[in-house]
Amino acid sequence: MRTTLCVFMAVYCVLMSVTTAFGGGIEYVTVPIEVKGEKTVLNIKDWGGKGGAYGVLETPAGDGVDKRAVRLTPDLRIETLPELFQDKDVFTPGISGALSASDDESVVVGFSTTPTGAVHACVWRDGKVIDLGTLGGRKSVASKVSPNGRYGTGFSETDTGDRRAFRIDLEETELRMENLGILPEQQDVRGTVTSLGTIVTKAGVVYGVSGGHQIVGVSAVAFVHDGEMRRYEAPNSPRAIIRNLVGRSKNGHLVGLVQFSAGRSDRPYARKDDLQACLITENGVEQLHTDTSNVIDVNDTPDILGSADGVPVLWQRGEPMRALHSLVDYDLLKVNEPRGKGKIRWTFHSTALDGRGVIACSYQPLTGQVRNFLLVPRAELTPAMRAELKKYEPEPESESPKIETQKTKRQDTDNAPNVFEELEEDSEKTDDSKPNKVIVIIHGLYADADGWVASLVDLFDRELTKRGTRNEWTIMPVDWSQESGAEWDSQSDFPPHPVAPVMEGVNSIVPLAQVLAANEYEVMHIIDHSGGGYLGTEMAKYQPEKVYVQHTALDIFVMNDDTLPLGKYADFAEHYRNPDTFELASIFIRELGGKTGEVLPWCWNKVITTDTLPAHLQIPEDKRTWSTEHAVLHVYYLNSLGTGYGLDLSPALGNPPSHNDPGFARFRDRGNPSGAGNLFEGFLPRPEESAGDEDEEPANIFEGF
Numbered sequence: 129m130r131t132t133l134c135v136f137m138a139v140y141c142v143l144m145s146v147t148t149a150f151g152g153g154i155e156y157v158t159v160p161i162e163v164k165g166e167k168t169v170l171n172i173k174d175w176g177g178k179g180g181a182y183g184v185l186e187t188p189a190g191d192g193v194d195k196r197a198v199r200l201t202p203d204l205r206i207e208t209l210p211e212l213f214q215d216k217d218v219f220t221p222g223i224s225g226a227l228s229a230s231d232d233e234s235v236v237v238g239f240s241t242t243p244t245g246a247v248h249a250c251v252w253r254d255g256k257v258i259d260l261g262t263l264g265g266r267k268s269v270a271s272k273v274s275p276n277g278r279y280g281t282g283f284s285e286t287d288t289g290d291r292r293a294f295r296i297d298l299e300e301t302e303l304r305m306e307n308l309g310i311l312p313e314q315q316d317v318r319g320t321v322t323s324l325g326t327i328v329t330k331a332g333v334v335y336g337v338s339g340g341h342q343i344v345g346v347s348a349v350a351f352v353h354d355g356e357m358r359r360y361e362a363p364n365s366p367r368a369i370i371r372n373l374v375g376r377s378k379n380g381h382l383v384g385l386v387q388f389s390a391g392r393s394d395r396p397y398a399r400k401d402d403l404q405a406c407l408i409t410e411n412g413v414e415q416l417h418t419d420t421s422n423v424i425d426v427n428d429t430p431d432i433l434g435s436a437d438g439v440p441v442l443w444q445r446g447e448p449m450r451a452l453h454s455l456v457d458y459d460l461l462k463v464n465e466p467r468g469k470g471k472i473r474w475t476f477h478s479t480a481l482d483g484r485g486v487i488a489c490s491y492q493p494l495t496g497q498v499r500n501f502l503l504v505p506r507a508e509l510t511p512a513m514r515a516e517l518k519k520y521e522p523e524p525e526s527e528s529p530k531i532e533t534q535k536t537k538r539q540d541t542d543n544a545p546n547v548f549e550e551l552e553e554d555s556e557k558t559d560d561s562k563p564n565k566v567i568v569i570i571h572g573l574y575a576d577a578d579g580w581v582a583s584l585v586d587l588f589d590r591e592l593t594k595r596g597t598r599n600e601w602t603i604m605p606v607d608w609s610q611e612s613g614a615e616w617d618s619q620s621d622f623p624p625h626p627v628a629p630v631m632e633g634v635n636s637i638v639p640l641a642q643v644l645a646a647n648e649y650e651v652m653h654i655i656d657h658s659g660g661g662y663l664g665t666e667m668a669k670y671q672p673e674k675v676y677v678q679h680t681a682l683d684i685f686v687m688n689d690d691t692l693p694l695g696k697y698a699d700f701a702e703h704y705r706n707p708d709t710f711e712l713a714s715i716f717i718r719e720l721g722g723k724t725g726e727v728l729p730w731c732w733n734k735v736i737t738t739d740t741l742p743a744h745l746q747i748p749e750d751k752r753t754w755s756t757e758h759a760v761l762h763v764y765y766l767n768s769l770g771t772g773y774g775l776d777l778s779p780a781l782g783n784p785p786s787h788n789d790p791g792f793a794r795f796r797d798r799g800n801p802s803g804a805g806n807l808f809e810g811f812l813p814r815p816e817e818s819a820g821d822e823d824e825e826p827a828n829i830f831e832g833f
Contacts, residue, residue, distance in 0.1 A: 155506045156503045156505060157504050157506050158461065163185070163206065165187050168500075169186045169492065170183065171183045172200065183200070195225055204512050212259050213242055227270065227271050242259065246262075247267050261303070262285060264285070264286045266285055272327055279295060279329075279330075292308060293351075294308060308357055311349070314339070323351070325353075326374055327373055333353065337372045350370040362412060365412045375432075377427065381430055386415065405423040417449065421441075427485070430445070440478040442487065452503065486502055565649055566649045567588055568644075571606070572656075572657040644671070645670045652678070653680070653778055654677065657761065658683060661695075702785060704734050706737055745767060
């Protein structure tokens with residue numbers, strides 16, 4: 129079924145330039161920000177006290193995204209900040225970002241790529257950038273500076289690979305990070321525990337989050353460090369578990385995420401749908417929304433920026449919660465809203481809120497130009513903002529230019545002029561020399577740890593060349609190691625806390641997904657591993673309906689968050705997994721088999737273990753660790769030609785997969801009692817999906833290895 133796209137008339141009038149939106153309370157005006165590059169996103173992270181804003185300019189570059197630390201000046205110009213390493217010929221795309229500014233904007237902190245290719249926390253002051261180093265590891269990020277510019281905080285890797293919150297006195301002659309550690313009660317937890325500083329006061333008191341890998345049941349909780357780290361507990365709120373703190377107003381009010389113990393005591397960890405946005409005052413915890421919600425920023429009013437049930441919202445004292453969508457002037461932005469497989473018209477991001485109530489936003493359609501803009505209270509419009517708006521005022525009717533129609537997939541049904549036939553014919557023409565199919569390969573949290581991505585790229589290149597079809601396919605490995613921050617550590621029994629880096633990876637892949645959607649490939653084969661499965665799901669979501677998408681997952685890691693149904697947007701999803709990798713609680717089983725099974729009847733699973741691999745591929749007993757067992761699926765997939773599964777089912781190399789294949793087995797649906805508890809209970813194809821004699825055993829999948 130073809131996706132319905134907005135149809136532009138051959139001739140149309142330029143609409144009113146400034147249409148303010150109400151919804152009760154303050155009147156807001158949409159002020160566009162001009163940014164070079166159709167797909168470039170201005171991701172504002174913080175506002176200074178003099179009208180400047182600081183953040184990251186994100187531009188698609190090749191197979192990645194170029195990220196640059198920038199300042200948005202009060203007159204709406206974008207200035208690039210200096211970086212620790214400036215040779216763009218060596219490191220492309222670049223990686224830097226400005227995350228927080230002092231009140232007087234004399235001190236800004238963030239991160240930048242070093243000459244060695246590592247990412248380090250840094251500070252900008254007096255027009256220069258200074259490397260803040262690390263706690264002994266390769267990566268660090270300064271996420272917040274105190275209002276007076278003296279102290280900074282964030283996280284850094286240590287020499288053992290752990291991530292720890294730090295505090296640094298930026299007025300010291302010798303800049304040195306102080307390791308703040310983790311909460312005392314988490315010291316003896318099996319697995320990796322991480323901490324991150326998110327707020328630092330003028331006096332150097334740090335607030336943040338400390339927690340561990342959810343697979344061992346250690347969920348993150350908020351901390352305060354004022355000489356020693358202790359769990360942060362809200363006043364007069366014994367039932368409230370403060371999971372994270374993200375902002376603090378000058379009067380000491382905090383905003384963050386709260387979980388109330390009542391009704392959730394059966395889980396030692398927090399899922400996304402357990403958490404509610406909250407304001408914490410000296411009187412206790414005030415829930416901003418009673419369902420799933422999040423907090424992004426707060427000012428001194430306090431106005432609070434966040435989301436409720438996935439919708440960007442603004443909370444203002446004495447006013448009803450306001451959806452930001454209702455405040456935007458879409459006519460001014462001239463928005464086109466196509467859909468993809470996920471029925472996603474666009475993504476709307478609100479990223480920062482300043483003391484005047486100005487909100488930084490970006491509107492990212494599936495195809496077409498990204499819109500970066502501010503939502504500004506009318507009373508706070510500056511001369512520069514008014515001057516920018518004048519550019520959008522309608523011209524006199526006699527001088528209005530005619531604007532040619534854009535290409536469209538479907539004719540207007542409301543008596544539109546018949547000007548689309550030629551466009552339709554043009555859209556059917558293809559360039560035989562241009563690849564019209566794509567293979568997307570996405571690594572897991574530990575990047576291309578054992579070289580499996582590179583090996584798979586080589587294998588596809590070799591096999592497609594041998595078959596004479598190499599010119600039909602683009603092979604695209606996706607590197608999101610900067611977002612995951614992962615360096616391979618063969619001695620680690622568990623990876624670091626995965627939720628935040630995986631979600632960063634999901635956000636980072638959106639621009640690439642949009643670019644591939646605009647190319648309109650006929651076939652897309654997505655192959656991913658572990659946490660990369662979330663990125664693969666996001667990639668599939670953006671593809672037009674006419675694109676055949678096959679999603680191959682190699683031992684997906686399922687977090688305690690089923691809001692991203694894995695494999696949902698594929699025409700066929702296959703999952704190969706090793707049950708020895710994760711000894712999962714029933715909640716993991718229910719979400720992997722239940723949620724995805726509930727929304728997608730074509731999510732399939734084939735069990736592969738070390739012991740079932742051919743002898744020459746098996747891992748010796750003394751070498752078996754969490755990480756090596758997790759990599760068994762790489763070994764299997766790279767050696768699966770001729771087995772009838774794995775590579776043989778790739779649209780590039782083999783036969784189209786069948787939903788009736790008895791070699792696969794599907795999880796039972798959520799709520800089916802016989803499917804609860806034992807991970808492999810009920811692992812049989814449904815009767816209508818079985819092929820051949822019921823008693824016939826499936827073929828040996830390793831035959832021909």
